[in-house]
Amino acid sequence: MSKVRIYTLAKDLGVENAKMLEILDGLGVSYKSVSSTIEEDTVELIKDILAAEAEGGAPAQADADTTPAAAPTEAPAQTTVQTAPQATEAAAQTGAAPVADQTEAPVSTEKEIPHRAPVVTIMGHVDHGKTSLLDYIRKTKVAAKEAGGITQHVGAFEAKTSKGKIVFIDTPGHEAFTTIRARGANVADIAIIVIAADDSLMPQTREAIAHAQAAKVPMIVAINKVDLPQADPERVKTDLTQLNLVPEEYGGDLVVVPVSAKTGEGVEDLLEYISLTAEIEDLRADPKGEFSGVVIEGKVDKQAGVLATVMVQEGTLHVSDFLVVGENYGKIKAMTDSNGARIKEAGPSTPVQILGFSEVPSSGEKVISAKNEHAAREVVAGRADVRRDEEDARDRRKGQRSLEDLLGPLGTVRTVNLILRADTQGSVEAIQGILARKEKDDVKINVMLAGIGAPTEGDVLLASTAEATILCFSVTASGGVKKVADTKGVDIKSFRIIYELIDEVDRLIKGNLEPVFEERYLGRAEVRMVIRHPKSGNIAGSYVTDGSLKRNAKAKVTRGKQVVYEGTIVGLKRFKDDVREVQTGYECGINVDWNDVMEGDIIEASEMVEVEQN
Numbered sequence: 001m002s003k004v005r006i007y008t009l010a011k012d013l014g015v016e017n018a019k020m021l022e023i024l025d026g027l028g029v030s031y032k033s034v035s036s037t038i039e040e041d042t043v044e045l046i047k048d049i050l051a052a053e054a055e056g057g058a059p060a061q062a063d064a065d066t067t068p069a070a071a072p073t074e075a076p077a078q079t080t081v082q083t084a085p086q087a088t089e090a091a092a093q094t095g096a097a098p099v100a101d102q103t104e105a106p107v108s109t110e111k112e113i114p115h116r117a118p119v120v121t122i123m124g125h126v127d128h129g130k131t132s133l134l135d136y137i138r139k140t141k142v143a144a145k146e147a148g149g150i151t152q153h154v155g156a157f158e159a160k161t162s163k164g165k166i167v168f169i170d171t172p173g174h175e176a177f178t179t180i181r182a183r184g185a186n187v188a189d190i191a192i193i194v195i196a197a198d199d200s201l202m203p204q205t206r207e208a209i210a211h212a213q214a215a216k217v218p219m220i221v222a223i224n225k226v227d228l229p230q231a232d233p234e235r236v237k238t239d240l241t242q243l244n245l246v247p248e249e250y251g252g253d254l255v256v257v258p259v260s261a262k263t264g265e266g267v268e269d270l271l272e273y274i275s276l277t278a279e280i281e282d283l284r285a286d287p288k289g290e291f292s293g294v295v296i297e298g299k300v301d302k303q304a305g306v307l308a309t310v311m312v313q314e315g316t317l318h319v320s321d322f323l324v325v326g327e328n329y330g331k332i333k334a335m336t337d338s339n340g341a342r343i344k345e346a347g348p349s350t351p352v353q354i355l356g357f358s359e360v361p362s363s364g365e366k367v368i369s370a371k372n373e374h375a376a377r378e379v380v381a382g383r384a385d386v387r388r389d390e391e392d393a394r395d396r397r398k399g400q401r402s403l404e405d406l407l408g409p410l411g412t413v414r415t416v417n418l419i420l421r422a423d424t425q426g427s428v429e430a431i432q433g434i435l436a437r438k439e440k441d442d443v444k445i446n447v448m449l450a451g452i453g454a455p456t457e458g459d460v461l462l463a464s465t466a467e468a469t470i471l472c473f474s475v476t477a478s479g480g481v482k483k484v485a486d487t488k489g490v491d492i493k494s495f496r497i498i499y500e501l502i503d504e505v506d507r508l509i510k511g512n513l514e515p516v517f518e519e520r521y522l523g524r525a526e527v528r529m530v531i532r533h534p535k536s537g538n539i540a541g542s543y544v545t546d547g548s549l550k551r552n553a554k555a556k557v558t559r560g561k562q563v564v565y566e567g568t569i570v571g572l573k574r575f576k577d578d579v580r581e582v583q584t585g586y587e588c589g590i591n592v593d594w595n596d597v598m599e600g601d602i603i604e605a606s607e608m609v610e611v612e613q614n
């Protein structure tokens with residue numbers, strides 16, 4: 001039985017993709033996207049339905065030539081208040097298609113909300129070509145500017161295609177950014193999974209797929225680097241099948257597009273598929289509705305101050321609007337679009353950079369607007385109250401727990417104190433995410449302070465009292481701060497590559513282990529004569545009968561069966577000379593920090609040795 005692709009059929013029959021899907025829904029035919037295929041049999045049924053609809057007077061398609069113009073009645077206006085069946089009836093009576101949808105489908109107010117551009121995130125394994133692909137699309141060179149070749153920050157840009165606007169979120173690929181990436185998928189409508197044709201599926205590819213699946217966003221696979229002689233796109237497809245992701249050519253629903261970010265091959269097709277998928281998703285947002293958005297990235301700019309990239313999801317932002325993020329609010333002083341051009345307003349699916357927050361917001365945080373400053377303050381105060389209540393409740397629970405800890409066995413937990421400084425909130429969060437995973441039962445990583453921008457003198461003071469290390473990512477300490485750190489004995493370490501910073505943390509975890517000492521037996525001596533010395537105390541003239549004795553070793557003095565003293569060998573002499581060690585068979589003068597030593601006492605020496613830990 002041969003199959004036909006939905007969008008091809010829709011085109012052939014001259015109906016909108018959305019209309020075609022609606023008919024398929026009515027028939028109970030399952031599909032994933034307009035690029036899915038259906039049985040040839042179904043085609044006849046669809047034709048019948050369309051014919052019946054045409055006869056019934058309701059137009060089957062939104063064709064300006066064949067659809068009667070909307071009657072000059074109030075029908076379109078009424079549709080906003082009518083229930084769906086009434087609206088359909090009205091449409092049928094007037095012979096007019098409800099305006100927004102251009103089909104005879106039941107009209108709901110939702111359908112009158114305009115379409116918005118899709119927000120796309122590109123995910124995949126390191127070096128599989130995410131940045132290069134985005135570069136090709138926006139025709140600028142971003143990859144060359146990045147430290148260590150890794151995309152460090154979440155940005156966004158708009159691409160104009162023949163099918164309309166597509167917004168790309170530039171999510172970084174390194175494992176370090178898992179947290180941002182996870183959030184990236186939530187802001188996004190469509191996920192592009194980039195897989196290098198010469199490398200196939202790698203751990204982060206699977207992770208990216210898992211994120212997209214968890215966020216329930218449709219996926220498109222871009223098999224990149226097909227220009228390479230060793231490229232093996234078929235292998236990628238087979239590997240995908242093993243994950244239950246079956247490419248269309250193998251009878252599944254997964255859209256797989258071979259591309260080359262180098263030559264540009266296939267990129268147009270990829271954009272086309274994105275637009276098609278967006279069409280199926282029927283993405284809409286009301287520019288006139290209440291504003292809501294999500295922070296993609298927050299950072300401090302040396303000149304401008306706090307900058308936040310916000311994705312407008314609903315409504316429209318205007319300069320001078322009051323915004324609330326978490327427990328902070330701000331008034332938009334200026335807004336720029338993704339090209340850096342100043343704009344006065346921004347509608348749905350627009351990434352904008354906003355100047356006006358006093359605190360750096362975190363990526364993934366929700367942004368809402370407030371009528372005026374007073375209202376913004378009220379929202380913030382309300383949220384602060386809620387947080388305090390939650391904290392109180394948590395403290396109470398913690399109190400109960402620590403009591404249990406006390407009653408339970410005493411475990412030794414080591415703490416690595418850190419102060420973290422990075423250039424953006426995204427980096428801070430990413431690093432914290434990794435650090436959290438490094439914690440073990442017996443090692444606690446205590447990030448005392450995590451902030452954006454260069455470390456300050458205050459950080460150094462905090463670090464010196466808490467014996468913390470200051471770790472900097474993409475920021476460096478000023479000369480003045482370094483000087484204070486030197487005098488206070490505080491380590492400030494700067495990194496440009498995340499995993500080098502993480503390596504340092506690993507070293508700190510190891511180096512920070514509280515040394516564990518073990519008492520090791522050294523030797524034994526018998527006291528044969530006690531020399532009373534008015535100034536330096538009593539000297540026990542002794543004979544080493546076993547092992548050796550060392551200065552500063554622990555001393556245990558036994559008399560008969562009784563241990564009469566435990567202390568330290570503070571002095572050791574051979575004749576008149578101070579010595580460090582005396583071996584078996586030699587006589588020596590032992591000065592113990594205890595005066596009541598007697599002939600016949602046995603001095604047993606031991607030392608504390610550090611045990612090597614892994």
Ligand SMILES: Nc1nc2c(ncn2[C@@H]2O[C@H](COP(=O)(O)OP(=O)(O)OP(=O)(O)O)[C@@H](O)[C@H]2O)c(=O)[nH]1
Nearest residue numbers: 126127128129130131132150151173225260261262
């Ligand atoms: N031949 C060929 N090389 C490519 C292609 N796309 C990317 N590359 C190369 O692959 C390497 C990695 O590309 P990036 O774009 O930096 O990869 P990425 O996935 O963004 O990497 P991270 O940002 O580090 O996660 C670079 O050397 C690119 O020049 C392609 O289509 N063909």
